[in-house]
Amino acid sequence: MTKLLKKYGDMPVQVKASFWALICGVLQKGIHVITTPVFTRLLSSSEYGQYGVFNSWLQILTIIVSLNLSAGVFQQGLVKYDDKKEPFSSSFQGLTLILVVIWTGIYLTFRNFWNGLLSLTTTQMLLMLLFIWLSAVFGFWIAEQRNGYKYKALVAVTILATVLSPVTSIIFIKHSDNKVTAKILGSVLVAFIIYLPLFFVHLKKGKKFFSANYWKYALSFGIPLIPHYLSQVVLNSSDRIMIERLVDDSSAGIYNLAYAVAMIMVIFNSALLQTMSPWIYQRIKAKEIKKITPVAYTSLMGIAAVNLILIIIAPEAVRIFAPAEYYDAIWVIPPVAISVYYMFSYDMFAKFAFYYEKKQFIAVASIAAAAANIILNFVFIKKYGYIAAGYTTLACYILYAAGHYIFMNIVCKKYCDGVRPYSAKIILLISTAFTFAGLSLLLTYRHIYIRYTILVFFVIIAVLLRKKIIESAKTILSLRKT
Numbered sequence: 001m002t003k004l005l006k007k008y009g010d011m012p013v014q015v016k017a018s019f020w021a022l023i024c025g026v027l028q029k030g031i032h033v034i035t036t037p038v039f040t041r042l043l044s045s046s047e048y049g050q051y052g053v054f055n056s057w058l059q060i061l062t063i064i065v066s067l068n069l070s071a072g073v074f075q076q077g078l079v080k081y082d083d084k085k086e087p088f089s090s091s092f093q094g095l096t097l098i099l100v101v102i103w104t105g106i107y108l109t110f111r112n113f114w115n116g117l118l119s120l121t122t123t124q125m126l127l128m129l130l131f132i133w134l135s136a137v138f139g140f141w142i143a144e145q146r147n148g149y150k151y152k153a154l155v156a157v158t159i160l161a162t163v164l165s166p167v168t169s170i171i172f173i174k175h176s177d178n179k180v181t182a183k184i185l186g187s188v189l190v191a192f193i194i195y196l197p198l199f200f201v202h203l204k205k206g207k208k209f210f211s212a213n214y215w216k217y218a219l220s221f222g223i224p225l226i227p228h229y230l231s232q233v234v235l236n237s238s239d240r241i242m243i244e245r246l247v248d249d250s251s252a253g254i255y256n257l258a259y260a261v262a263m264i265m266v267i268f269n270s271a272l273l274q275t276m277s278p279w280i281y282q283r284i285k286a287k288e289i290k291k292i293t294p295v296a297y298t299s300l301m302g303i304a305a306v307n308l309i310l311i312i313i314a315p316e317a318v319r320i321f322a323p324a325e326y327y328d329a330i331w332v333i334p335p336v337a338i339s340v341y342y343m344f345s346y347d348m349f350a351k352f353a354f355y356y357e358k359k360q361f362i363a364v365a366s367i368a369a370a371a372a373n374i375i376l377n378f379v380f381i382k383k384y385g386y387i388a389a390g391y392t393t394l395a396c397y398i399l400y401a402a403g404h405y406i407f408m409n410i411v412c413k414k415y416c417d418g419v420r421p422y423s424a425k426i427i428l429l430i431s432t433a434f435t436f437a438g439l440s441l442l443l444t445y446r447h448i449y450i451r452y453t454i455l456v457f458f459v460i461i462a463v464l465l466r467k468k469i470i471e472s473a474k475t476i477l478s479l480r481k482t
Contacts, residue, residue, distance in 0.1 A: 020151040024158040033264055035166040036257070039183070040322035042173050045253035050119075050180045052256030053244045054128070056237035057118050062132050063229045065103045066096050067222035070139025071229070077217060078143060089144055090206025091214040093137065093199055100133040119244065123181055127188045134191040141198040157194060165190045224359050231366035235373050235396055239389035242377045250325075251386040257322050258332035258390065261314065265307050265340045272299050273347055280348075284355045289412070289419045296348050296422060297430070298472045303344045304434040305458075307337045311441045312455050315448075330445060332390035338438045342397035345431070349404040349422075352411045361411065365403030369396045398435075 169186025176182035244252040373396040380388035
């Protein structure tokens with residue numbers, strides 16, 4: 001323990017900040033995982049489906065209402081306006097509040113239309129708009145803390161909100177007839193109590209609610225990226241909304257559970273990307289493109305491996321997460337888990353277009369995949385039911401990754417002296433082998449002994465290759481230092 005504490009004390013503050021950011025991310029996902037079995041038993045599959053639809057609309061409307069300003073545009077601005085961070089942050093808080101107030105006015109003016117369109121009540125819509133604003137407030141604060149490597153307050157606030165939110169929701173559900181609204185209210189109330197003070201902290205420090213210069217920067221950068229952000233959300237969320245409309249709430253609930261289980265693997269995506277993204281941008285800037293290649297291949301194979309493990313244990317995971325009425329969710333998990341791999345690979349490809357600010361490439365690839373998702377969902381959900389949505393999602397994420405790979409090569413040809421970071425043959429080999437293996441495991445779902453024999457084989461291979469695996473992990477973890 002003394003040696004570990006000494007090693008921790010010797011770490012650079014950047015590495016400590018990355019480590020605690022990872023811990024926060026794992027904690028948030030972990031609490032969600034732990035509480036999912038509780039909520040699937042407190043809510044019927046129909047109610048769980050309604051809550052899934054609410055979350056889907058929340059993701060979509062967050063981009064439209066707040067322009068997703070607390071994401072990329074704010075993080076880049078903190079670097080660009082490094083000497084004026086405090087007024088920059090407070091002005092972004094001001095702009096976001098104004099945007100939310102304007103959209104709330106638009107909603108209240110035509111609330112019957114919006115309620116019918118979104119299948120939500122007035123109470124649920126007002127809670128959603130409030131939550132969009134509070135989440136943006138928290139997002140600005142998080143970005144500022146990470147930019148300054150101030151991880152202690154970040155960890156404390158994250159733990160507090162992550163623990164209190166599900167506990168409060170459970171209490172409200174237990175004492176309410178409208179369980180879906182009670183679940184939403186629990187999350188919003190905790191966000192209001194914890195996140196609201198952060199808004200006034202930013203205003204007090206920055207002393208600037210309005211800034212023509214900063215607001216112009218925010219809008220000129222944020223508005224063109226709406227198609228990209230919206231397309232990402234459509235890829236993640238349209239299936240649940242369309243299942244609710246084309247099939248029923250119960251099917252949407254079963255699909256929502258399958259999606260939630262499969263998305264557990266996004267923890268690994270986020271952990272790797274938090275470490276790799278700054279390093280990749282540094283290599284692009286230094287024109288050291290080929291240094292990215294071995295790290296990327298190792299990461300892709302690692303993401304593929306952890307997703308295969310989830311696919312193997314999916315039937316048992318669903319039994320733990322939910323009662324018997326949700327069990328058909330097992331047939332959706334493999335294609336959605338495979339999609340997680342393509343989410344990760346897309347990000348590896350899109351870094352080049354983001355770095356050289358080729359927004360048109362980013363938007364075209366994203367919009368094409370989102371449009372395909374809506375069309376395929378409409379055709380195949382109607383014909384084959386909600387399970388088809390898992391496969392349309394997979395097909396569209398493959399298209400999404402492929403589009404960004406093509407545009408990456410165009411960018412590299414123009415800006416990187418024609419040097420390409422990845423071999424199409426190797427990427428295709430890793431991706432095809434993983435996809436085939438993941439879908440083939442569906443054939444073993446009624447044969448537990450076969451599945452766990454495969455799992456034991458995985459463990460033996462991991463033990464035999466442990467030195468290489470540990471060495472690869474050390475290489476990736478040390479990227480921040482380089």
